[in-house]
Amino acid sequence: MKKDYSETEIKIKTAAKSLFLEKGYSATTTRDISKESEINLALLNYYFTSKKKLFEIIMLETFYDFISKMVEVYNDEKSSLEEKLELTSSKYIDMIIAEPHLPTFVVNELKNNPSSILKILKGQIMESKLVDQYNDGVKKGIYKKIDPIHFVTNILSLIVFPFISSPIIIKMKKFNKTEFNEMMKERKKLIPEWILKMIKK
Amino acid sequence: MKKDYSETEIKIKTAAKSLFLEKGYSATTTRDISKESEINLALLNYYFTSKKKLFEIIMLETFYDFISKMVEVYNDEKSSLEEKLELTSSKYIDMIIAEPHLPTFVVNELKNNPSSILKILKGQIMESKLVDQYNDGVKKGIYKKIDPIHFVTNILSLIVFPFISSPIIIKMKKFNKTEFNEMMKERKKLIPEWILKMIKK
DNA sequence: TTGAATTAAACAAATGTTTAATAAAAAATT
DNA sequence: AATTTTTTATTAAACATTTGTTTAATTCAA
Structure with a gap:
């Protein structure tokens, strides 16, 4: 029963996501979206009923992507705890370098949209294989x-906050953006090492 | 040359800060502020010229407070690196528990207001006593x-991000707000220990 | 009596949404 | 296949609110 999205719908969603990520919900106007996506203003409401509805759809999808990427690694059956740390660190840093506005957006718009969107989280992290492996280590x-x-x-x-505070x-450090990204790539290796040191007796 | 603020000015600023912190710049209207501070709408422009100007004043003061609290501890001459870590951790966590919207606000509105406000940072952290002490440890x-x-x-x-991601x-953990704050108080002790483990050979 | 503070009302611009008309595409009929 | 009918998509314009700001009149204090 997968819905078939028209080209126009996709254009609207793409533009809207980009703008919402960059400027947030309130600072993005429907006319911004119509301009960026090169569609007529009325089509936004024709396809998505309202700005709010459109935002909720995008918010949900974005947050879902954000979490799944983590949960995927956390629940892998084969890898060790150490390997999971390395993979998470590496994948997440790459992901955010590619879409730097993501964490601020998620974090920001989350406090206004709490319960409904956060359902996605239900037990997926605290009952993950990674946490099991951690608890095993404690037992041992x-x-x-x-x-x-x-x-x-x-x-x-350690992964996400540096991006959020990147202007600081x-x-x-008088960095430019490339140098900042280099710093974050350095952290791919460092973070797993740090985390291990933190948890070890 | 300290400016003398009238009662009305203070009322406006207090209400505006509270609203800006909670909802951000765009989602806060001048009528919100006038209602919350119980002053006539026109007085906002009478005293502060525009919503934008008022925001910039508040942003500047808030960010300055946010940074000074850190710099103060970082530059203390007497304390050891370990003590500095403990103090920072403890003071900062208390500060944010008292004003939970602070980090999201700072982080959020920072990317729109970059250079002018960030001047405050100039060298105050990277050339602090704390960093000296860290470099000494490296040399040794x-x-x-x-x-x-x-x-x-x-x-x-480790201090700030948990607050930003508190909804998650x-x-x-199926926490309520009190339980979350308890968790953060636990971290006052843990964070300095973790940081030390991370930096030690 | 003069200048500052406060107020209600008005203004212009911006914003989310709807309407009514037209164009394009798909389906039905001949 | 050609034509008509129906449905869907797109458009420009309009609408009603909201929003930041200003004005002009009034109150208050020095």
Whole structure:
């Protein structure tokens, strides 16, 4: 029962996503979207009823992508905890370099749209293979016994926050954007090492 | 040469700050501000010329507070690196618990207002006593040799990011706000320990 | 009495949405 | 195959609110 999207619908969604990501919901006007997507203003409401509805669709899809990419790795059956850390770090950093506005957007618009969109999360992370492997390590006495929420939070913090605060980092180090991205690529290797040090006894 | 603020001015600024922090610049209207501060709509322009000007004043002050609190500790002459980590962690977490919208606001509105506001940062962090102490440790061979920007970034990441992503954490752990704050208070102790483990050879 | 502070009302521009007319495409009929 | 009918897509214009700002009159304080 997959819906068939028309070319116009796709054009609208693409433009809208790009604008919402860059400027947020309130600062993006329907006329911005119509201009960017080169469609007539009325078609936005014709296809998506309202700006709000269009936003919710985009928000949902974007957040879903954002989370699935993580959950995929976290639930892989074959890889070790160390390998999962390396993969997550690497994949996520690449993903955000390609779409730098993503984290701020997700984080920002999340506090206004809480419950409905966050359903996607349900148990997918805290009951993942990665957390199991962490708990096993605790049981075996190789990892310190701390609530795994800290473990999960720290991974995300070290990966995502630097992007969110990139204007600050760029200013502090007199970086340009390329140099900043280089720094983030460096972190692909460093973050897994740091996380391991943090959890080990 | 300190300017003398009238009661009305203060009322406007207080209400505006609260609203800007909660909803951001675009989603806050001048009528919201006039209602919240219980002043006549025209007084906003009478005292602050425009919504934009008012915002810039508030943005500047807020960001300045946000940074000074950090710089203060980072440049303390007497304390050790370990003590600085503990103090930063503790003070910052308390600060954000008291004003939970602060980080999202700063981070969010920063990418639109780059250079002018970020001047505040100039060298204050990367040339701080804390970074000196870190570099000393590297020279002495007790810390790994990595660009100190990672060190500084990691501290801020582990402290601030959990607040920014609090809706996600709250959902994952089925927390309420109090439980989330408890988790953050736990981190006051944990973060300095983690950071030390990360930098040690 | 003079200047500052406050107010209600008005203004122009922007914004989300709808309408009514037209064009294009698809389906039905001859 | 050709023509008519019906449905869908697109358009320009209009509409009703909202929003930031200004004006001109009034109140208050020095």
